Amino acid sequence: MTRFLLCFASFFFAWTSFVVACEGQQACPLADRSYHLRVPDNWDGQTPLPVLLHFHGWARQGDLIVRHGRIATKIVADEVLLLAPNGLNKTWSFRSAGSPDTAFARAVIEDAAKRYPIDREKIFVSGYSWGARMAWRFVCEDGNDIAALLAVAGTLPQDMTCRTRPAAVRQVFGLDDQVLPFPLGPDGDQTYPVALWRNKFDCETGKDEGPWAARSFLTFERTSWNCPGGNVVLDVHPGGHFIPHDWIPLQIAEILGQ
DSSP, rough: OOHHHHOOOHHHHHHHHHHHBBBBTTTHHHHHHHEEEOOOTTTSSSSSSEEEEEEEEEEEOOOHHHTTTOOOOOOOOHHEEEEOOOOGGGOOSSSSSSSSSHHHHHHHHHHHHSSSSSEEEEEEEEEHHHHHHHHHHHHHHHHTSSSEEEEEOOOOTTTSSSSOSEEEEEEEEEOOOOSSSOOOOOOGTTTGGGGGHHHHOOOOTEEEEEEEEEETTTTEEEEEEEEETTEEEEEEEEEEESOOOTHHHHHHHHTTOO
């Protein structure tokens, strides 16, 4: 009996180690693919967790995202389960409907839900650069349960058709972006990067919220729309192609009322 208990205990601890071993820099295997995750520092081990699914930029992988100083910080580091899928060949298939990466990203969420309790009403999807384009593709194809799209320096064509939509959209873009140039609309319209969502949410006139700053060295000009179909926010700054300090965690904090 003692030998049996010892064997069972060894098996249990080995299995437990296998389940949690993929946190951080150790990728979580998922079929023939993988993703990274970061458990928030302040989690009590029981409370269902908000989720941030973030698509990395071109030539990156999820191991960077879970330790990224502009993503895995503040409320994300403290209270949110961060999921960072790995793109095939370090990129994403975002150009056409029916992307296999949409199904993969959904599988990442469901796999993480087997490991940790998640709050299904607080799932956020973000991405940077080509990852922002993939985040758009994901919420266009499978976004009805997504609390918000948080897109950084990347969009998709504003005349495409989206089958689904998130509850809210927040987009940030630099006017001096030399990698993915700012998508100005007709007559130089600077609100054009969110035209698709404004149309889909039945938005009317936007509200100029004026300048604001997360850090003193970068000022945003914010326009917001409170629409029948959801809330849309566009932040424009004078800089280039980068993730602004604190922008992602601040959006999540605002939406969660913190």
